[in-house]
Amino acid sequence: MIENEVLKNNVNKAEKQIQELSEQNRRSMDGLELVRSRSRFEQHEIDQLQNSNKRLLEGNKLLVERIQHLTSKLSEVDLRNKQYKQEIDLVHSQNNLDVKTLQSKIESLMQREACLKEELDQSWLLNEELMQELEEGTTIKPTKANKKASQTVPSTDPGFDTIDVCIDTMMERLQQINQQ
Numbered sequence: 001m002i003e004n005e006v007l008k009n010n011v012n013k014a015e016k017q018i019q020e021l022s023e024q025n026r027r028s029m030d031g032l033e034l035v036r037s038r039s040r041f042e043q044h045e046i047d048q049l050q051n052s053n054k055r056l057l058e059g060n061k062l063l064v065e066r067i068q069h070l071t072s073k074l075s076e077v078d079l080r081n082k083q084y085k086q087e088i089d090l091v092h093s094q095n096n097l098d099v100k101t102l103q104s105k106i107e108s109l110m111q112r113e114a115c116l117k118e119e120l121d122q123s124w125l126l127n128e129e130l131m132q133e134l135e136e137g138t139t140i141k142p143t144k145a146n147k148k149a150s151q152t153v154p155s156t157d158p159g160f161d162t163i164d165v166c167i168d169t170m171m172e173r174l175q176q177i178n179q180q
Contacts, residue, residue: 123170127170130174134177
């Protein structure tokens, strides 16, 4: 009987251990299922992150291509701007030369105008003398005004020669009048 009791005790202990091991096994299986579920969730997140990374890499590649394109365009625009600046500088320097040339021509024309005014004044004086002599019936004598009025002032503008021609014509007519 003692042996039966000992065996019963051993059987009870073994059953308790089996129950405990079964409970531990069940908990382990639940834990394993939880780990598998968590692993599937994490794998899903990893897949999503990999897809996001792929899209980001493709986007980055497109951005790099766009940046290279824009850099190329920027270089072209920069080159054009340099060419425009050179053209502007050239036009500016030409304008400065044109202004200096115009100033020189204006000064020359102003000198010519002063000479012509002096000639015109002398012609008026000569004309008055001639008119007075015509009224008096005397002959025309060469005077300083006659000689000065018949001189031509050198000019680069052909339009100014017409005044000299007019003066010469007027002198010829006056000489014809004197001869009559």
